[in-house]
Amino acid sequence: MQTQTIIASLMSSHFQATPLRQIFLVACGGSLVDMYPSHYFLSEQSDILRSWMMTANEFVYATPKALGASSLVIVCSHGGNTPESVAAAKLAKARGAATVTLTHNAEAQLLQWADHNLLYQWGDDTPVTDNPMALILSLCVDVLRQVEDYAGWQDFQQGFTQIDAVIRQGRTQVADRCTDFADRYQHDSLFYVLSSGASYGHAYGFAICSLMEMQRVDAASIHSGEFFHGPFEVTDNHVPFILLMNEGRTRELDQRALSFLNRYNDKTVVVDARELGLNALPASVVDYFNPVLFYSIMCDYRAALADIRQHPLSTRRYMGVVDY
């Protein structure tokens, strides 16, 4: 994969003299969401690498002291001109860090500050392994192989070859459910989205991007493990809960939330990675593929909702419309 070439190149150049010790994952909104699985992966699997996941403006205004020549900063911006993301990449270079950027725009300002750039594919027919979430994960897996001889690397490669078929099959499985979901919840004005592990970032992403930004409905994400320590007190039938159930180590947390919701909520929407066949992937790495699956599956849920609500996914009233 292209990510291997980039990481190998950085290892034999920039990180030859100053060994890689920090990885900063920096972006905004949906692009930041795409980084959560990588941050979660490094936090869980690395022996020595420090990992940060930061919204770009916080990285710029409250820059961590450790940023420097031994740092790799990965910056992603779909349009590639988000001012705070461009500023973050520029700052990273000024501090002597190596930068890898990801964008869908070959003319992006972001490219000015990139040691390497991945110009990624986008659209319904694109393999998810060419989308930023999987690409960033692949970069970090390649890094960990280089720095620590990460034992799961081969299983990851297998996962990357399997995931698209699982998603294709999964989308068929949920087609009718998406229509039912849209039909049933089209008039709801608030949604809670629950998940855990590597997928918590996508619970957040579905709430802030798919629902708040694209459908202009209120939403919030809740970590399945935190649910019982405050949030669950609001549970009754006034709000739908969307539960993204993981295959892997944190499934137990999602299962516990489901058991509770089954007793006290009649509007629970379950999207279960195991039932959708994700357990075909190697157990050692399956945790990190849950959000890749959920991203694609939930695109179909949101498309159905947009359709029935006659609120196109591209409609905005502020973003790119007014000054802010």
Added chain:
Amino acid sequence: MQTQTIIASLMSSHFQATPLRQIFLVACGGSLVDMYPSHYFLSEQSDILRSWMMTANEFVYATPKALGASSLVIVCSHGGNTPESVAAAKLAKARGAATVTLTHNAEAQLLQWADHNLLYQWGDDTPVTDNPMALILSLCVDVLRQVEDYAGWQDFQQGFTQIDAVIRQGRTQVADRCTDFADRYQHDSLFYVLSSGASYGHAYGFAICSLMEMQRVDAASIHSGEFFHGPFEVTDNHVPFILLMNEGRTRELDQRALSFLNRYNDKTVVVDARELGLNALPASVVDYFNPVLFYSIMCDYRAALADIRQHPLSTRRYMGVVDY
């Protein structure tokens, strides 16, 4: 302070042979919220220490590989018997880590797995420096002084001596505002809470504990930096926004959110650390004291809301009432 004695003791015993390299901040709900400023502090100021902040059950089910003899695990539980927090401390000990626990209950199960315990004070008349948020921060500041000779340590000590007076004065300043807030928003059923920097954790905490758990109203936190990358599309006058404005490096992010809200929302509640006098603290460390101030100030806002809504802060329908 007591925290210095504990850290010095660990440094000359447990971490003599295996130097401290990882700090895990592990808890649930409100106690986890109390750890956010420490995690943010270490992430921003440490050259080499890795820091994790994890809800206890995720720590137990998806334990990071790096946990071991060179790790300090800090576990906080108010009642001290939260099963997943107790399990987390037990696991930490089994992996050879050093543990510091914090609880308000001298008979807590948590104590079984503690190398050191801080039995903390609680209640309106307690100095905030004796509450868990400040104690955990103090532990981490002491750690950084020992491991990296952290230059801000003395300024932190000054901040700890100043913060209670700022809070006392601040509470007087907001007394009428709390009553107005409660009067005006008593019938609202959804709130957004915004902040950035070290205070983002308290935006989350006010949403999940003070509003969802204690008032049974819907709520969500939004990072001020992320607001413009999705969430702001829901902005109009149907929901109040509570903005916790920081003194320090990320103030710019909060200010930007405020400018937008001033144009598109008529229900914005601003709680401004600068206006409440936090800038009396040393500039090098003031960022980390924002959430300590906000915690106490927002207790008065929530008390006023509970009062007018006749929904006591201690009322629960699930927590400690049903099995889950």
